[in-house]
Amino acid sequence: MSKPKGFEKPAGVRDYLPRAVTKLRKIENDVLHCMSRWGYRQMITPTLEYYDTVGVASSTSDQKLYKLLNNRGQALVLRSEMTAPVARVVSSLLKDEPLPLRLSYHANVFRAIEEEAGREAEFFQTGVELVGDDSAEADAEVVALAIASLQAAGVKSFKIAMGHVGFLNGLFQEAVPGLPEAQEELKGHLLGRDYVAFRETLRQLALPEAQKQELDGLLRLRGGKEICGQALELSSHPLARTSIDHLCKVWEVLVSYGVSQHVLIDLTMIGDFSYYTGMTFEGYAEELGFPVCSGGRYDNLLQQFGRAVPSTGFSLKTNRILDGVAGTPESEELPILVQYDALRRGEGLQEASRLRAEGHAVVTRLATGPEELQTVKRLDPETVESAGAQYRKIYTFVSFVSEHS
Amino acid sequence: MSKPKGFEKPAGVRDYLPRAVTKLRKIENDVLHCMSRWGYRQMITPTLEYYDTVGVASSTSDQKLYKLLNNRGQALVLRSEMTAPVARVVSSLLKDEPLPLRLSYHANVFRAIEEEAGREAEFFQTGVELVGDDSAEADAEVVALAIASLQAAGVKSFKIAMGHVGFLNGLFQEAVPGLPEAQEELKGHLLGRDYVAFRETLRQLALPEAQKQELDGLLRLRGGKEICGQALELSSHPLARTSIDHLCKVWEVLVSYGVSQHVLIDLTMIGDFSYYTGMTFEGYAEELGFPVCSGGRYDNLLQQFGRAVPSTGFSLKTNRILDGVAGTPESEELPILVQYDALRRGEGLQEASRLRAEGHAVVTRLATGPEELQTVKRLDPETVESAGAQYRKIYTFVSFVSEHS
Numbered sequence: 040m041s042k043p044k045g046f047e048k049p050a051g052v053r054d055y056l057p058r059a060v061t062k063l064r065k066i067e068n069d070v071l072h073c074m075s076r077w078g079y080r081q082m083i084t085p086t087l088e089y090y091d092t093v094g095v096a097s098s099t100s101d102q103k104l105y106k107l108l109n110n111r112g113q114a115l116v117l118r119s120e121m122t123a124p125v126a127r128v129v130s131s132l133l134k135d136e137p138l139p140l141r142l143s144y145h146a147n148v149f150r151a152i153e154e155e156a157g158r159e160a161e162f163f164q165t166g167v168e169l170v171g172d173d174s175a176e177a178d179a180e181v182v183a184l185a186i187a188s189l190q191a192a193g194v195k196s197f198k199i200a201m202g203h204v205g206f207l208n209g210l211f212q213e214a215v216p217g218l219p220e221a222q223e224e225l226k227g228h229l230l231g232r233d234y235v236a237f238r239e240t241l242r243q244l245a246l247p248e249a250q251k252q253e254l255d256g257l258l259r260l261r262g263g264k265e266i267c268g269q270a271l272e273l274s275s276h277p278l279a280r281t282s283i284d285h286l287c288k289v290w291e292v293l294v295s296y297g298v299s300q301h302v303l304i305d306l307t308m309i310g311d312f313s314y315y316t317g318m319t320f321e322g323y324a325e326e327l328g329f330p331v332c333s334g335g336r337y338d339n340l341l342q343q344f345g346r347a348v349p350s351t352g353f354s355l356k357t358n359r360i361l362d363g364v365a366g367t368p369e370s371e372e373l374p375i376l377v378q379y380d381a382l383r384r385g386e387g388l389q390e391a392s393r394l395r396a397e398g399h400a401v402v403t404r405l406a407t408g409p410e411e412l413q414t415v416k417r418l419d420p421e422t423v424e425s426a427g428a429q430y431r432k433i434y435t436f437v438s439f440v441s442e443h444s
Numbered sequence: 445m446s447k448p449k450g451f452e453k454p455a456g457v458r459d460y461l462p463r464a465v466t467k468l469r470k471i472e473n474d475v476l477h478c479m480s481r482w483g484y485r486q487m488i489t490p491t492l493e494y495y496d497t498v499g500v501a502s503s504t505s506d507q508k509l510y511k512l513l514n515n516r517g518q519a520l521v522l523r524s525e526m527t528a529p530v531a532r533v534v535s536s537l538l539k540d541e542p543l544p545l546r547l548s549y550h551a552n553v554f555r556a557i558e559e560e561a562g563r564e565a566e567f568f569q570t571g572v573e574l575v576g577d578d579s580a581e582a583d584a585e586v587v588a589l590a591i592a593s594l595q596a597a598g599v600k601s602f603k604i605a606m607g608h609v610g611f612l613n614g615l616f617q618e619a620v621p622g623l624p625e626a627q628e629e630l631k632g633h634l635l636g637r638d639y640v641a642f643r644e645t646l647r648q649l650a651l652p653e654a655q656k657q658e659l660d661g662l663l664r665l666r667g668g669k670e671i672c673g674q675a676l677e678l679s680s681h682p683l684a685r686t687s688i689d690h691l692c693k694v695w696e697v698l699v700s701y702g703v704s705q706h707v708l709i710d711l712t713m714i715g716d717f718s719y720y721t722g723m724t725f726e727g728y729a730e731e732l733g734f735p736v737c738s739g740g741r742y743d744n745l746l747q748q749f750g751r752a753v754p755s756t757g758f759s760l761k762t763n764r765i766l767d768g769v770a771g772t773p774e775s776e777e778l779p780i781l782v783q784y785d786a787l788r789r790g791e792g793l794q795e796a797s798r799l800r801a802e803g804h805a806v807v808t809r810l811a812t813g814p815e816e817l818q819t820v821k822r823l824d825p826e827t828v829e830s831a832g833a834q835y836r837k838i839y840t841f842v843s844f845v846s847e848h849s
Binding site: 053077080084086088093132149180344374401 | 459462482486487489491492496515532552750790803808810
């Protein structure tokens with residue numbers, strides 16, 4: 040294999056230039072600030088975790104985990120998501136803290152990628168975990184906070200699709216009892232949103248035609264609260280019915296929050312982590328073709344770390360949102376230039392210091408002769424990434440000529 | 445080897461609980477804001493880089509690099525510092541940008557650790573690179589910005605020790621010519637601040653006693669500008685003399701900045717990266733026993749990535765500073781609790797929303813009976829990490845009882 044060239048970086052990772060970073064940092068700060076106003080307090084966990092603990096609990100498929108060995112020969116992973124690391128901390132450092140715990144994070148996470156184009160090997164997540172509360176109230180809180188977070192991030196138009204893993208589990212256990220493989224296959228197609236394959240699997244099952252029709256009707260169970268009623272007709276399985284009852288309660292609380300217009304019940308929703316046990320949801324922005332947030336309830340994850348408590352949460356895909364929201368106009372970010380010669384350096388640097396104290400961005404520059412003096416230039420903000428060559432204003436402190444422009 | 449327990453994390457990495465994160469984020473934001481007021485614009489580069497490019501250029505010793513393979517079998521590293529990744533971007537995405545470029549970053553970096561206790565395998569750096577300017581003015585700018593950044597971070601009392609790699613190279617080339625191993629050994633002892641070993645190596649060299657005395661005198665070359673004069677007496681080597689001239693100029697500019705009282709010339713200073721070619725510096729805080737920032741000039745690094753331009757920069761060891769600065773008193777971070785029953789939920793959630801819009805941190809809670817109502821509690825902030833069980837104020841919206849406390 041040939042060596043990479045000096046300027047190359049690995050597939051699936053990204054450099055963020057200043058204009059993008061300004062936007063990304065603003066989204067990150069605004070969202071974390073929103074979460075803190077909802078009482079969520081921020082944590083930072085390490086990038087490296089043990090494969091045998093967080094790596095396994097993360098429910099990221101093995102070939103998608105970045106693995107490495109430390110100097111002791113122990114298998115480590117780069118974290119693939121934040122829920123399992125937070126669960127580890129809740130079960131260790133925070134094990135004596137009173138519940139419920141409201142925790143937030145902003146972190147880069149990693150997924151080893153196949154050769155597919157456009158897949159990200161490293162990306163940013165900003166999210167929360169509400170630990171130690173199994174109520175519909177708690178599920179509604181994280182959905183309402185996801186909505187508030189998307190708004191804080193500047194996403195103008197979006198929908199939250201909300202479902203329940205328990206409903207699907209109950210429904211399939213009732214419809215194809217004793218056939219866990221068929222159940223998993225049907226769920227897999229729903230996860231992949233491959234409805235053609237779902238119908239094909241259904242067609243091949245040895246079921247009465249009427250029941251196939253009913254299961255096929257699942258695909259139409261998307262809408263407002265009326266969907267709950269229709270779902271109850273589909274299944275008499277206790278797990279399915281309890282799940283729908285819970286979802287109805289979540290909806291009611293979302294109405295009290297005044298945000299149900301952003302929410303759609305979608306009973307084909309599974310959620311992308313196998314540790315989800317209850318309500319799951321995904322957020323779709325109108326401007327973007329992929330989910331910008333996802334979350335759900337995971338009541339069995341924490342017991343893997345030694346503290347068996349129910350939890351719910353979500354994360355925003357922060358860098359995906361970046362492409363869908365407007366940034367500050369470049370011109371507002373241009374710095375002031377203070378230029379000076381060696382004789383008037385002290386004066387020039389003092390003025391720069393004064394302007395910085397007032398909050399301005401100031402670049403300073405020594406000019407050794409009149410030909411080195413800069414003038415105000417306006418370059419095309421779309422083609423120039425650095426503000427290094429253009430200024431909002433120029434202050435000049437030189438003995439050979441002195442002017443403000 | 446036994447498997448790690450569920451709650452364990454790898455050696456050398458750290459969890460940051462909310463109180464520490466609040467401080468860390470404040471330091472990070474204040475420092476980045478300071479850097480932006482000096483015209484430095486922020487970049488983000490990936491955690492994973494090619495071993496053959498950034499890994500090698502980073503001049504981190506091979507056994508301290510975390511290495512792994514991607515799915516294509518290519519050798520990757522977790523970045524061990526940020527200067528080489530920034531150099532890669534300056535030579536690729538930013539290769540047509542006008543110079544000088546002022547870039548900043550905040551990033552986690554990684555060093556595989558030996559068994560020594562207390563070593564960090566992952567830590568945070570906040571820093572800048574000033575690319576494309578070889579002047580003393582540029583070196584002084586980054587030292588002055590390091591001082592401004594330490595002040596922005598809340599470090600009260602600190603000293604910057606400043607030296608020059610070129611002076612030491614010239615001095616040793618003159619003193620022990622043709623003995624590169626002896627030169628490297630002497631420099632190695634200075635880097636490790638092991639002056640006993642330095643004197644021992646010196647003693648064993650076949651040099652005239654007077655010259656040994658002179659070289660030993662190097663260890664006393666620490667102080668203000670007068671040190672430059674004394675250094676010129678030590679060596680007539682052209683590289684050593686040019687280096688001292690440059691350092692004198694840097695000092696003069698620092699006087700113009702009005703910050704020379706924070707700076708100490710220390711000609712035993714080498715800098716911890718082998719890519720340094722000129723001025724190097726380290727910052728020491730009075731409260732802390734280790735350097736809190738380090739930097740220097742690296743004029744040959746960028747040519748490894750295809751763009752041969754001189755550069756200078758520094759980074760703050762952000763998480764080390766954390767332990768040395770005061771945080772916000774815990775009581776100011778306590779949230780308001782809004783509690784309600786199912787009947788008055790809408791009212792309660794609306795009040796929570798109003799308080800959040802005013803900037804308050806608000807936690808909400810459903811109470812199903814009078815026995816579930818919370819009252820204001822004050823727990824010891826030193827023993828309780830979560831604010832989940834204590835509140836600054838409580839608003840109650842229930843039909844069975846209604847009061848504000």
